[in-house]
Amino acid sequence: MxxxxxxxxxxxxxxxxxxxxxxxxxxxxxxxxxxxxxxxxxxxxxxxxxxxxxxxxxxxxxxxxxxxxxxxxxxxxxxxxxxxxxxxxxxxxxxxxxxxxxxxxxxxxxxxxxxxxxxxxxxxxxxxxxxxxxxxxxxxxxxxxxxxxxxxxxxxxxxxxxxxxxxxxxxxxxxxxxxxxxxxxxxxxxxxxxxxxxxxxxxxxxxxxxxxxxxxxxxxxxxxxLRLGRRAARAEAALRHCAAEVEAGARIEGDAAPARFKAEALRGAPDELLMRLIERQVAHFGLAPRLDRLERASQRVAGALARREAARMTLAGALIDVDEDFLSFRPAPPRSRHM
Incomplete structure (x- = not known):
């Protein structure tokens, strides 16, 4: 005691x-x-x-x-x-x-x-x-x-x-x-x-x-x-590790945060790992997106990558661009700072 x-x-x-x-x-x-x-x-x-x-x-x-x-x-x-x-x-x-x-x-x-x-x-x-x-x-x-x-x-x-x-x-x-x-x-x-x-x-x-x-x-x-929490924490640590590896493999060498990423390296990445990459990059703009909005943005990015199509969206102050070659992040214009 x-x-x-x-x-x-x-x-x-x-x-x-x-x-x-x-x-x-x-x-x-x-x-x-x-x-x-x-x-x-x-x-x-x-x-x-x-x-x-x-x-x-x-x-x-x-x-x-x-x-x-x-x-x-x-x-x-x-x-x-x-x-x-x-x-x-x-x-x-x-x-x-x-x-x-x-x-x-x-x-x-x-x-x-x-x-x-x-x-x-x-x-x-x-x-x-x-x-x-x-x-x-x-x-x-x-x-x-x-x-x-x-x-x-x-x-x-x-x-x-x-x-x-x-x-x-x-x-x-x-x-x-x-x-x-x-x-x-x-x-x-x-x-x-x-x-x-x-x-x-x-x-x-x-x-x-x-x-x-x-x-x-x-x-x-x-x-x-508490047992559920410990197991979720263990799984979360494994997912963070895997997401970091995917991010490192796709990052354009020399880019500072927020970075650009090679689209080819992200095609076929599990949805959860792609979502975490997006979340980490959006965090550089100072806002944490709601999970449901992050999921929707991640699904759109994954779809555009798979179809080799261009797409543009905003999320928590970030402007996300997808084309055949790159996934990139930059500040959203003032009128687009909400999704």
Missing amino acids: LSLTSADALLAPLAEETALLLAVSGGPDSIALMLLAAAWSLRARVRIVVATVDHGLRAASREEALFVGGEAQALGFEHRLLLWAGEKPSTRLQERAREMRYALLADCAAEIDPRCAIVTAHHADDQAETILFRLCRGSGGAGLAGMSAVSTLLVHSARSQRASKSVRLLRPLLEAPKAALEAICAEAGRAYVTDPSNLDPRFARGRLRSLAATLAAEGLDRDAL
Whole structure:
């Protein structure tokens, strides 16, 4: 069973960092993250700041944020209270709240240190829930692999939607069950808050949580979902490797990114690998295409290659051209920056 003495093992992936921003909402998982950081033997070598986002969506949110501030200061951490000000959207509330949360955290991390990474308390139960959520939405292999322990997030600044920045996101507790993190809070004698919106049936995740017992009875419990995630991650790694080989073999030597590719080398390539090549090249224009749009563009490219026909299309800010000899990418004209 995990305890505060597990701090060094759990936080070992953070050992090379110079500055960390802990995202602490006040729930048992994030309070446990803060307690583990306080018990970490390398704590003195790393600047650690705690941040709480007050979305202003519930009457108790400010009181909960102040509670976290008191707990953080009691443990010797500087605390930042980040506010989502202004009018709230009437649709896609949870999605937009998540976007704003990471925007506020990214701005805060940049103020602390240009190298500062954000650390969240996502745990094994969160991972299983994420895999289930993506499964319900027909995600591809990358989505079913779940969250990564280390990832880079491209976010808009909370101060200006025109400015964007990338920030590293670290999740050192992904293999820890939620019950173990609650036990760490109990071991330390620390209280935590419970967000009632976690079970709110208005939101998809709340509805999925209400089905947890039924799904578990049919064999789709946390461990089964995590097993699915590990297998999807393994398949995803193999596909990335194969896609890189196809890309390297088709690239026009000397071309900088985004590159041109030899059409002949791509004819007959599996659809999945061609789609990944397109996705990687489009990413150079700064936007991530939706999977359904990426699939449609990939099908058009594959068809044009097979028939040795010319084709032109736009995808997420990129203009894609196919002819008998080349597949090429360049910025789309302003009026064509959507597909």
